[in-house]
Amino acid sequence: MSHALNAPKKSSYDVVIVGGAMYGSSVAWFLASNPDFNGSILVVEKDPTYEFTSTSHTNSCMRQQFSQEINVRVSQFAAEFVKNFRAFMDDDPRVPELALHSYGYMYLADSEAFACVLRETQKVQAACGAGTKHMTRDEIQHAYPFYNLDGIIGANHNLIDEGYFDGNTLFDWWKRSARERGAEYVTNEAVAMTRNASGRRVESVTLKSGETISCGTVVNASGPRAILTSRMAGINIPVEPRKRYTFIFAAEKPLDRDLPLTIDPSGVHMRSDGTYYLAGCPPDDDPAVDYDDFEQDHSIWEEKAWPAIANRIPQFEAIKLTNSWAGHYAYNTFDQNAILGPHTTVENFIFVNGFSGHGFQQSPAMGRGTSELITYGEYRSLDLSPFNFSRIEEDRPFTEKAVI
Numbered sequence: 001m002s003h004a005l006n007a008p009k010k011s012s013y014d015v016v017i018v019g020g021a022m023y024g025s026s027v028a029w030f031l032a033s034n035p036d037f038n039g040s041i042l043v044v045e046k047d048p049t050y051e052f053t054s055t056s057h058t059n060s061c062m063r064q065q066f067s068q069e070i071n072v073r074v075s076q077f078a079a080e081f082v083k084n085f086r087a088f089m090d091d092d093p094r095v096p097e098l099a100l101h102s103y104g105y106m107y108l109a110d111s112e113a114f115a116c117v118l119r120e121t122q123k124v125q126a127a128c129g130a131g132t133k134h135m136t137r138d139e140i141q142h143a144y145p146f147y148n149l150d151g152i153i154g155a156n157h158n159l160i161d162e163g164y165f166d167g168n169t170l171f172d173w174w175k176r177s178a179r180e181r182g183a184e185y186v187t188n189e190a191v192a193m194t195r196n197a198s199g200r201r202v203e204s205v206t207l208k209s210g211e212t213i214s215c216g217t218v219v220n221a222s223g224p225r226a227i228l229t230s231r232m233a234g235i236n237i238p239v240e241p242r243k244r245y246t247f248i249f250a251a252e253k254p255l256d257r258d259l260p261l262t263i264d265p266s267g268v269h270m271r272s273d274g275t276y277y278l279a280g281c282p283p284d285d286d287p288a289v290d291y292d293d294f295e296q297d298h299s300i301w302e303e304k305a306w307p308a309i310a311n312r313i314p315q316f317e318a319i320k321l322t323n324s325w326a327g328h329y330a331y332n333t334f335d336q337n338a339i340l341g342p343h344t345t346v347e348n349f350i351f352v353n354g355f356s357g358h359g360f361q362q363s364p365a366m367g368r369g370t371s372e373l374i375t376y377g378e379y380r381s382l383d384l385s386p387f388n389f390s391r392i393e394e395d396r397p398f399t400e401k402a403v404i
């Protein structure tokens with residue numbers, strides 16, 4: 001669907017952000033809220049309904065169960081931000097408290113090798129102060145008697161600051177508050193960029209409506225379309241759209257307690273979703289898809305998701321699918337981790353890209369860090385430099401093993 005385009009009020013901005021969903025709005029809000037940043041901000045968003053964004057298709061969960069310490073710390077800031085949302089929003093009485101349902105992620109292991117990986121990652125998480133516990137099969141069965149644990153050796157589970165959070169309300173308030181603090185949002189599409197004579201800076205961004213906007217800094221917050229925006233500046237990044245399926249179902253016999261977000265060895269995950277349940281999975285064959293391909297594949301429910309759910313939780317043999325959707329991960333094919341910060345030669349081109357399935361929870365820390373980088377030329381709260389683009393050019397993967 002095409003939307004009426006608006007022209008920006010000015011022809012030059014200190015920061016132009018391409019994409020105004022979770023990341024565009026996170027960066028805009030943190031910048032607009034930073035007392036040391038006095039510049040102008042333009043957010044260019046081609047679809048103000050956000051209908052086909054990753055942000056609208058998210059499952060909105062957070063976890064501290066990552067293999068890289070920095071990813072644990074990034075999610076710990078998400079929990080702090082969500083739990084103290086109104087305080088972070090300057091105690092604005094209009095701002096609601098945000099829900100955070102900490103039923104935890106239950107990472108099941110069906111081999112000694114994977115149980116060993118879980119024990120190692122538990123140590124990384126515990127060293128950061130996370131509440132992750134390694135559980136034996138008997139301990140799992142005792143705490144959650146509804147699981148069929150045939151073939152399961154152990155699991156990692158964490159009941160502190162891990163589970164569902166109301167990220168959509170957070171997104172709405174970032175957008176609203178960023179505007180109130182001076183960021184200008186326009187419905188428009190970035191279609192081209194020009195670089196200066198040395199090639200080291202993007203000088204301007206051209207919009208679909210024809211205007212050419214001069215910029216101090218460009219932020220690529222285009223989600224699964226990140227590579228299209230990068231190419232406008234002559235840059236390639238290893239990010240592509242991958243389809244992920246979500247299913248909502250009702251159970252004839254609901255469980256007597258919360259279902260943790262259970263990562264089954266089959267690749268299917270399932271969790272409580274209010275009085276319903278939610279499951280998700282990738283397709284077995286997982287290619288890059290067309291940017292506009294959101295077609296649902298019902299055979300994935302019939303042949304993959306439902307059998308895995310019924311096997312792991314026999315009480316779920318009688319369930320009814322009530323809703324489903326397909327969304328796109330902005331999938332980093334290089335090492336499945338975020339790509340953040342400036343390009344190595346085009347110095348004023350900043351990435352916030354490649355978040356795969358954990359971008360919602362990373363948006364507070366990554367938005368804050370990007371605002372620090374633009375304002376001070378360095379990260380001040382958390383050192384996010386392990387996510388630098390330079391690792392790709394140097395062929396130095398910074399691999400995150402816990403990607404769902």
Ligand SMILES: Cc1cc2nc3c(=O)[nH]c(=O)nc-3n(C[C@H](O)[C@H](O)[C@H](O)COP(=O)(O)OP(=O)(O)OC[C@H]3O[C@@H](n4cnc5c(N)ncnc54)[C@H](O)[C@@H]3O)c2cc1C
Pocket residue numbers: 018019020021022023024044045046047050052053054055056057058059060061062188189190191221222223224225229244245246326327328329330352355356357358359360361362
């Ligand atoms: C099924 C699914 C489940 C997920 N579950 C979780 C979860 O449980 N926990 C978690 O942390 N994360 C989860 N994620 C990931 C998370 O949702 C994403 O990482 C996050 O929403 C990415 O936000 P974004 O702003 O980068 O991208 P998007 O939301 O896709 O936004 C990009 C925006 O850029 C705009 N745009 C693109 N190109 C242009 C252009 N040239 N000009 C103007 N505008 C442009 C688009 O219209 C869009 O609004 C999930 C994702 C999916 C798909």
